Amino acid sequence: MIKNSIKQCILRCVQELHQLELSDSDIVIEIPKNRELGDFSTNIAFRLAKPLKQSPLIIAEALCTHINSDSDRYSCSSVKGFINIHLLDDYLWQYLSELLQTKPEFSKLSESILLEYVSANPTGPLHVGHGRWAVLGAALSRLFVFTQQRFKTETYINDAGNQISLFYESVNAVKEGKVIPENGYHGHYIHDLASSEADPVKAIIQQQRQTLDRLGVSFDTWYSEKSLHESSKIDDVLSFLKTSSLSYESDDALWFKSSSFGDDKDRVLIKSDHSYTYFLVDLAYHFDKVNRGFDYIINIWGADHHGYVPRVQAGIQSFTSEKKDVQFKVLIGQLVSLFRNGEAVRMSKRTGEMITLDEVIDEIGVDATSYFLLHKSSDSTIDFDLELAKQKNAENPVFYVQYAHARMCTLLSKFDDVKPFDGKVSFTPEERALATLCLLFYDVVWDATSSLSPYKLTQYCVQLAKAFHVFYEHCPIKSSDDETQRKRLCLVTFTKDILKNALNLCGISAPQRM
């Protein structure tokens, strides 16, 4: 990773010059907003000012001199305490040429990750909210594969409990020509299910699976809540909590001392009517996750469940207090609102009037669906305008990016095999901007992976597409001399491969032609 190798260089120089041992995290490599300053920059001189008791300007000056005398990779200059790093052309080109052939060793986020997502009730079709968790989880999975993490994916099927009973009642009511219970399920699909012989829950799961398939989402395990009830796992967690004195009886109910682990209050496990709470069953599920040996447990939940996080967190903590550290992370995806030409599309689960994820995919396609559900930080709500997502013009970033890829493909097809360029290089500003952006690919991949933020990758796609379009307008290929032509064709080839990789990691196709 390019930023990393620059970091290492600076670490070494600081060590040689000042006998200071810094760690990776002490150094920040940035890309200057004003690109004329350099390809990269660092503010390390400001950070060293205090410990060294020197002015940042002097520190920066000395470091630059040291790096310049020492490195055949970088040429540095110091401006107002910042160190601006300019990659030497030959080094830049060599780095770029080998980029995709030499994938770096990525760090391990943990020994073994479990990523649980979607986990929908099998009582109806998936909606766009599910789509967001699905797209997010799938992108993370691909990033985990790409960065060679050890991990499993899983979805939890809530195929037991009150909602399921209500669901069956609703379907049966229609079958028997009765009125669906007030708090039951009223969607049109209930009538379809009633006219079929198949088990409604199985039918819905099958339907959900097909929808997820379209988005490229699959799971190692479909974990059934029902199977938990049928196993001894609920008793296991109960006896664990009892023997650890983490539960107690009060008001005829059994409680978990979740407040001892940071929750606002204690939570009921077994109700006074002796039935289990949903929480108990979920606790059993997470107990099982820990017992299966995962040490990084990631759940993707909708914002409407965020109040539930502390109690599950409390559970995990109580299970693992005597064991090695287990990380537990709940990714809260904020809600998705659908719009059409600026008008909110009403969604009511109650009356069953809602646009399903399938309908959205039918209308705007997989690529746009993936893009629009992925492109924002999961902390932000998404206002999703269907008409905008459908437009095949510049208003729609999906097309902007895909067009860049198609443009590269047709451009390359105009020329015979691209021969490697290994001469002495020099760059125009547009070439350099494109090339340095290409170098950042693995840095972005790692950033997106470690921060569990695939949206950074969609941003990168747009940036790369922009840099390419600019290059395309300013750097003709056909009309340039042999050397330049070969260099530019190589650059386009590298860019195309990187953009394709980046798009595919986002679950978006990279068309050859548009």
Next chain:
RNA sequence: GCGCCUGUAGCUCAGCUGGAUAGAGCAACGGACUUCUAAUCCGUAGGUCGGGGGUUCGACUCCCUCCGGGCGCACCA
């Protein structure tokens, strides 16, 4: 009332563990196609970063407070 998320250009959003003149896309306005796809590019305009305090050499970024928006606060799932 309490908790989580959020408030940056007309719109949709970035802004990396505080750092250089706050960025991008779209929309607006003005340009560029006999030349590798104009689904593109170039230029112009547009911001007291919700308000107010504080910490700092330096704050969109950290702390406090107030205001607005979303979501949640069950012996429901």
